[in-house]
Amino acid sequence: MQRTGGQLITDVLIQQGADRIFGVPGESFLAVLDAIVDRPEIEFITAKHEGSAAFMADADGKLTGRPGIVLVTRGPGASNAYAGIHVAYQDSTPLIMLVGLIGRDDTEREAFQEFDLKAIFGTQTKWTAVINDAVRIPELLTRAFQVATSGRPGPVVLGLPEDMLRDVVYDAKLPARTTAVQAAPAPAELDKLASLLAEANAPLIIAGGETWDEAACADLAKFSSEWNLPVACSFRSQDRLSALHANYIGDAGLGINPDLAKRIRQSDLILVLGARMGDCTTSGYTLLEVPVSAQKLIHIHPDPEEIGRVYAPELGICSGMKNMLAALAGLVAPADGVKWTPWTASAREDYLKWSTPNPVSHGPVNLALIMDHLNNTLPDDAILTNGAGNYTVWVHRFYKHRKFRTQVAPTSGTMGYGLPAAIAASLRHPDRLSICFAGDGCFQMTLQELATAQQFGARVIVMLCNNGIYGTIRMHQEKNYPYRVSGTDIANPDFVALAKAYGLEVAKVEETGQFADAFETIRASGKSGIIEIITDPEDLTPRNSLSEIRASAK
Ligand SMILES: Cc1ncc(C[n+]2csc(CCOP(=O)(O)OP(=O)(O)O)c2C)c(N)n1
Numbered sequence: 001m002q003r004t005g006g007q008l009i010t011d012v013l014i015q016q017g018a019d020r021i022f023g024v025p026g027e028s029f030l031a032v033l034d035a036i037v038d039r040p041e042i043e044f045i046t047a048k049h050e051g052s053a054a055f056m057a058d059a060d061g062k063l064t065g066r067p068g069i070v071l072v073t074r075g076p077g078a079s080n081a082y083a084g085i086h087v088a089y090q091d092s093t094p095l096i097m098l099v100g101l102i103g104r105d106d107t108e109r110e111a112f113q114e115f116d117l118k119a120i121f122g123t124q125t126k127w128t129a130v131i132n133d134a135v136r137i138p139e140l141l142t143r144a145f146q147v148a149t150s151g152r153p154g155p156v157v158l159g160l161p162e163d164m165l166r167d168v169v170y171d172a173k174l175p176a177r178t179t180a181v182q183a184a185p186a187p188a189e190l191d192k193l194a195s196l197l198a199e200a201n202a203p204l205i206i207a208g209g210e211t212w213d214e215a216a217c218a219d220l221a222k223f224s225s226e227w228n229l230p231v232a233c234s235f236r237s238q239d240r241l242s243a244l245h246a247n248y249i250g251d252a253g254l255g256i257n258p259d260l261a262k263r264i265r266q267s268d269l270i271l272v273l274g275a276r277m278g279d280c281t282t283s284g285y286t287l288l289e290v291p292v293s294a295q296k297l298i299h300i301h302p303d304p305e306e307i308g309r310v311y312a313p314e315l316g317i318c319s320g321m322k323n324m325l326a327a328l329a330g331l332v333a334p335a336d337g338v339k340w341t342p343w344t345a346s347a348r349e350d351y352l353k354w355s356t357p358n359p360v361s362h363g364p365v366n367l368a369l370i371m372d373h374l375n376n377t378l379p380d381d382a383i384l385t386n387g388a389g390n391y392t393v394w395v396h397r398f399y400k401h402r403k404f405r406t407q408v409a410p411t412s413g414t415m416g417y418g419l420p421a422a423i424a425a426s427l428r429h430p431d432r433l434s435i436c437f438a439g440d441g442c443f444q445m446t447l448q449e450l451a452t453a454q455q456f457g458a459r460v461i462v463m464l465c466n467n468g469i470y471g472t473i474r475m476h477q478e479k480n481y482p483y484r485v486s487g488t489d490i491a492n493p494d495f496v497a498l499a500k501a502y503g504l505e506v507a508k509v510e511e512t513g514q515f516a517d518a519f520e521t522i523r524a525s526g527k528s529g530i531i532e533i534i535t536d537p538e539d540l541t542p543r544n545s546l547s548e549i550r551a552s553a554k
């Protein structure tokens, strides 16, 4: 049997279970596009920008636990995609990016669009390589699946020289589908964990990161219930435990509940399950002292090198979350109960107070009440996506996630992520509602993907929070340079006309009371739509107005 390099790439992808490639076409990989023509098992989703294609692949990777696949062309295409590789790296998402390169004969001439793949992507991937010999496609592409999913998941970038893709290979053998390799806790480590818990008076869990699945989340719920442990989730990992669970106490992220921050400081044992102890989760490395925290720390992470990166833990365990939670679910709680029951109950009280919408806003639209309406109307499995901006603070604070993988959002804080992610989510789960939250700034980074949604039949509802400013940056600006506005205003297009130009349903909400009908109309249409929500720039955060932030600036 003979196959071209392009056919072999396609065959290995299919063998590994990939059914969708996100990308923008390039002349460098025509041989792959050609091979796809004969393989209906895999489809090419043509995005309108490689950055969006990479965001789509990242979202798909988050949703499936298998690598999202992105295929782009050399210099300009790969450079455009870079933002998505950065997301996958910081978010620990399994992702494989294939990059069509110049022909091998022209290397080092600075040929048309030639660039150094390893130099560009080397520091933001788990592995970057060029496949120079088509015979090695099964080996190297299969390894990409193994690397992207094992340990701490992340992106792999493979370069495909154009002429290599046309080479013919005879009788290639394709390896079987890979299985992610994840560590598991040793019995002695579990014993140590249990004895540290037994000594604690005010423990709490911070859950997040990757390598979870529904069973791991169910195990977390069981472990937390049996030991009556309060569970906070790390930044944008809020769907690891239902917000309705009696022990869910909120998210340790940007815009953290000050009471939760205080509680993390006061706790005497922090059990970190899967999260990196990163900037956003530690409120800029302030909730715990670097490098030795006052609280005893148990850090469990799928990558041994992540343990002790910033904080020296009392106990570090290298484990995937499925293995770890399965073990914890089997850990027998003390028969006479635990000491910290009132601590857990008061932490829950703090969360319930914090997530109850404040009925007052400066403008006629109150995003907190809109989020509460969605709590009451969205099905449990609706998927919410977002990018970066202060509008996300309302989403994270007031929306109550009830199921795993209903939050698809970049922990790397990347603008423009929400719409491509919602498109990928809708393609993966056409039966579920896919809701994108975006600011006016965020949305304008990738809004051209509305055309992609229409082309491939994705159904997304965009909640466009329009305040006419780059709100987050205005907030920082007013804190640091009050009254000196520079670069943070936005002159917006007519979003209603824009939605119509893309053939979408559209509604404009100028006061809170209009939202319910607007949402219902768009939902009932069964089509993609935009709800433009006009918010007052004064409502800069749910806690402080723009004027208050300005007035309290040093
Ligand atoms: C790709 C990218 N560029 C710039 C930033 C810096 N940034 C973070 S939030 C933000 C403003 C977002 O504005 P908008 O989407 O309108 O949301 P708002 O804060 O107004 O609610 C900017 C510019 C970023 N995080 N990502």
Ligand SMILES: [Mg+2]
Pocket: 389, 439, 440, 441, 465, 466, 467, 468, 469, 470, 471
């Ligand atoms: Mg804005």
